[in-house]
Amino acid sequence: MDNLIFHIDVNSAFLSWEAVYRLHIRGETRDLRDIPSAVAGDVKKRHGIILARSTPAKKYGVRTGDTINDALKLCPDLVMVDPHYDLYEACSEAFMEILREFSPCVEQYSVDEAFCDMTGTVGLYGSAVVAATLMKDKIYKELGFTVNVGVSTNKILAKMASDFKKPNLVHTLFPEEIESKMWRLPVEELFFVGHATKRKLHNLGIRTIGELARTDLDILRSHLKKHGEVIYSFANGIDMSVVADEAPPNKGYGNSTTIAFDVDDGSTAKMVLLSLAEKVCTRLRADSAMARVVAVSIVDTYFRYSSHQMQLFSPSNITNEIHKVSCKLFDQLWDGSPIRQLGVHTSKIVRWSTEKQINLFDMNRYEKQAKLDIAVDTIREKYGDDSIIRAIFLDGPIYHMSGGISKEKHRPNYNDGIR
Numbered sequence: 103m104d105n106l107i108f109h110i111d112v113n114s115a116f117l118s119w120e121a122v123y124r125l126h127i128r129g130e131t132r133d134l135r136d137i138p139s140a141v142a143g144d145v146k147k148r149h150g151i152i153l154a155r156s157t158p159a160k161k162y163g164v165r166t167g168d169t170i171n172d173a174l175k176l177c178p179d180l181v182m183v184d185p186h187y188d189l190y191e192a193c194s195e196a197f198m199e200i201l202r203e204f205s206p207c208v209e210q211y212s213v214d215e216a217f218c219d220m221t222g223t224v225g226l227y228g229s230a231v232v233a234a235t236l237m238k239d240k241i242y243k244e245l246g247f248t249v250n251v252g253v254s255t256n257k258i259l260a261k262m263a264s265d266f267k268k269p270n271l272v273h274t275l276f277p278e279e280i281e282s283k284m285w286r287l288p289v290e291e292l293f294f295v296g297h298a299t300k301r302k303l304h305n306l307g308i309r310t311i312g313e314l315a316r317t318d319l320d321i322l323r324s325h326l327k328k329h330g331e332v333i334y335s336f337a338n339g340i341d342m343s344v345v346a347d348e349a350p351p352n353k354g355y356g357n358s359t360t361i362a363f364d365v366d367d368g369s370t371a372k373m374v375l376l377s378l379a380e381k382v383c384t385r386l387r388a389d390s391a392m393a394r395v396v397a398v399s400i401v402d403t404y405f406r407y408s409s410h411q412m413q414l415f416s417p418s419n420i421t422n423e424i425h426k427v428s429c430k431l432f433d434q435l436w437d438g439s440p441i442r443q444l445g446v447h448t449s450k451i452v453r454w455s456t457e458k459q460i461n462l463f464d465m466n467r468y469e470k471q472a473k474l475d476i477a478v479d480t481i482r483e484k485y486g487d488d489s490i491i492r493a494i495f496l497d498g499p500i501y502h503m504s505g506g507i508s509k510e511k512h513r514p515n516y517n518d519g520i521r
Contacts, residue, residue, distance in 0.1 A: 104221075104255050105219070105221050105255050105256060106219075106220040106221045106224055106230055106253070106254075106255065107217060107218070107219060107220065107221075107253075107254055107255065107256055107257055107259075107260045107345060108205075108217065108218040108220050108230075108233075108234055108237070108251055108252065108253055108260055109211075109215065109216075109217055109251070109252040109257065109260035109261040109263065109264040110201060110215060110216050110217075110218065110237065110238075110241075110249050110250070110251050110252075110264065111214065111215040111249060111250050111251075111252075111261075111264045111265070112197065112214040112215065112247060112248075112249050113247070113248045113249060113250060113268050113269035113270065114135070114154050114155065114156060114157070114269075115154060115190070115193075115213065115214030115247075116141040116153055116154035116185060116190055116214075117134055117135065117139065117140065117141050117154040117155060117156055118135060118247040118248065119189055119190055119193040119247060120134055120141060120183055120186070120189070121133050121134040121135045121247075122193075122245070122246040122247050123189055125246070126246055134156060134181065134183065135156050135157070136156070136158065137156065137158055137181060138156060138158045138159040138161075138162060138164070138177050138179060138180050138181065139155070139156045139158075139159060139180065139181040139182070139183070140152045140153070140154060140155040140156070140159055140164060140173060140180055140181075140182050140183075141153045141154040141155075141182070141183055141184075141185050142170050142173070142182040142183070142184075142185075143170075143185070144184070150169055150170040150171070151167055151168065151169055151170065152164060152165065152166055152167065152168045152169075152170065152173050153166065153185055154166060155173075157269070159173075159177055159180060162176045162177035162180075163176045163177075164176050164177055164180065170182065190213060190214075191213070193245065193247070194210075194213045194214065196244075196245055197214075197216075197241065197245065197249075198210055198216060200237070200240055200241055200244065200245070201216055201218055201237070203240075204218060204220070204223070204233065204236075204237050205218035205219055205220055205223060206219075206223075206347075207219040207345050207347045208345075208347055209345045209346050209347055210349070215264075217257055217260065217261075217345045218237075218345070219344075219345040220233060230253045230274070231253065231272055231274065234251040234253050234272040235251075235272050237249075237251060238250075238251050238270065238271075238272060242270065248269045248270035249270070250264045250265070250266070250268050250269065250270070250271055250272070250273070251264060251271075251272045251273070252264030252265070252266070252273055252274075252275060253272065253273070253274045253275070253276075254274065254275045254276055254277075255276060255277060256339070256340075256341040256342075256343075257341050257343055257345065258293060258336050258339065258340075258341035259275045259276070259277070259280070259284075259339050259341070260275070261293055262275055262284055262291075262292070262293060263275035263283075265291070266283075275339075277339055280338075280339045281312065284311055284312075284339070285310060285311050285312025285315060285337075286310060286311075286312060287310065287311050288309065288310060288311075289303050289304075289308055289309055289310055289311055289313070289314050291311070292311050292314070292333060292336055292337060293336055294329070294332060294333050294336060295333055299326065299329065299333065302325055302326060306321070306325065311337050312337075314333065314334065314337040315334070315337035315338045317334070319331065319334055322334050351389075351391075351451070351453070352389065352391070352451060353449065353451060354393075354447060354448055354449040354451060355382050355385050355386050355389075355391070355393065355447075355448045355451070356382060356397075356445060356446060356447030356448060356505075357378050357381045357382050357385075357445065357446060357447075357504065357505025358378070358399060358443055358444065358445030358446075358447075358505055359374065359377075359378060359443065359444060359445075359504040359505050360401075360442060360443045361374060361441065361442065361443065361444065361500075362499070363499070364403055364440035364441065364442065365440065365441040365444075366438075366440045366441070368432070368433070368436070370500070371432060371436070371441055371444060372425075372429050372432065373494060373495070373498070373500045374444045374500055374504060375398065375425060375428045375429060375432060375444060375446060376421075376425050376492070376494070377495070377500055377501060377502050377503055377504035377505075378428075378444065378445065378446040378504050378505050379421050379424045379425040379428055379446055380421055380492075380502060380503045380504075381503045381504060381505045382424065382446050382447075382448060382505070383419050383420065383421040383424050383475065384421075384479060384482070384503070386419035386448065386451075387419050387475060387476065387479055388479070390453055391419065391451050391452065391453055392417035392418055392419045392451070392452050392453075393414070393417060393418065393419065393424070393448030393449065393450065393451055393452075394413060394414055394417050394449070394450035394451075394452065395411055395412070395413050395414065395448060395449045395450045396411065396412055396414060396424055396427045396428060396431065396446070396447070396448055397409055397410065397411035397412075397431070397445075397446075397447040397448070397449070398410055398411075398428050398431040398432050398435060398444070398445065398446060398447075399443075399444070399445035399447065400432075400435060400436060400441055400443070400444060400445075401441070401442050401443035401444075402439040402440060402441055402442060403439065403440045403441070403442050404439070405442070406439070408435055409435070409445075409447075410431045410434055410435040411431070411447075411449075412427055412430070412431055413450075414427065417450075417452050419475075420468070420471050420472060420475060421471075421475055422471055423468075423471070424446070424448070428446050445505075446505075478490055487502075487503050488502075
């Protein structure tokens with residue numbers, strides 16, 4: 103029996119979830135999905151980009167990732183709402199629970215999309231399309247938002263199918279349908295073909311997925327290296343990956359933050375690095391992981407990006423140790439330009455290591471710091487992140503655990519949520 107894979111994608115997820123909550127929980131009468139609207143960041147904190155937009159907004163040319171100013175130029179009457187990530191997490195969990203009712207093997211690909219291995223289960227429903235339609239309709243009936251479902255024999259074709267006409271539709275893309283349904287599409291619509299790859303392919307005279315599929319593989323290798331092999335396989339509907347219901351372990355942990363003001367002094371920048379190290383190391387310890395490599399990234403006010411990394415003497419998840427290394431990297435990297443964004447990233451991850459190489463002269467200090475960090479994690483887990491804060495952050499402009507989703511975005515404040 104051939105494999106049967108579904109890819110399920112929520113239509114305009116963040117905006118749909120906001121709309122459903124406002125309609126069915128808050129009792130609002132206006133449906134954000136029916137008007138030009140968007141979920142957008144905070145301009146004052148320089149997070150001012152469009153995170154999701156409605157279909158009417160899309161018709162004005164508003165795109166995800168546009169700045170708020172650019173979006174308003176395209177659509178002056180655009181209604182914008184603040185993001186509320188705790189709501190999105192709850193909607194995502196409910197969405198995944200319904201998928202698990204249909205399949206024993208569900209791979210959550212992102213907060214708003216997933217793969218289901220339906221091999222051997224479709225006989226319960228009659229056909230693949232019937233099963234996909236039942237799944238789609240159950241999500242809408244019970245949760246109030248719509249999804250697209252792509253149906254095929256592997257993950258790449260199922261994902262491509264779910265991106266066909268939206269919203270609230272089921273599409274198939276079986277191997278025998280590749281030429282008629284996929285090859286005619288512009289090459290940039292193929293998964294893994296971004297702007298840079300699109301330009302290279304256009305320079306080679308390749309403008310459709312079909313042209314890519316028929317291109318000599320050696321030509322693609324010579325211009326795109328390994329990536330050329332990947333997109334050639336995808337264009338021909340070849341994908342050997344399987345649906346994995348358990349997420350693979352992280353290969354790296356990192357956080358970055360866009361600062362609400364330009365940072366032009368090293369001491370403030372190092373405070374930001376400390377707040378990022380707090381967040382990154384908390385995540386490492388929560389996963390019983392340590393990092394061998396630490397990197398720091400800087401984006402200045404001219405949007406120039408730079409980064410530098412260093413391998414540690416021994417794997418670590420100690421906040422003070424990661425911060426110390428981050429500061430050293432920062433001093434080597436920073437050219438004095440005003441800073442807009444800072445990041446701390448780790449890689450070469452090892453699971454809780456018993457092979458920690460301890461310096462003879464700081465063995466006691468390391469053990470004390472490790473115990474202190476674990477004690478702080480325990481307190482914060484029980485009483486909240488703000489239950490224990492380093493004194494340097496008190497009454498200051500820098501939040502003590504930067505990066506990721508800020509607490510004001512995590513919990514809804516609907517009193518001033520529409521702009």
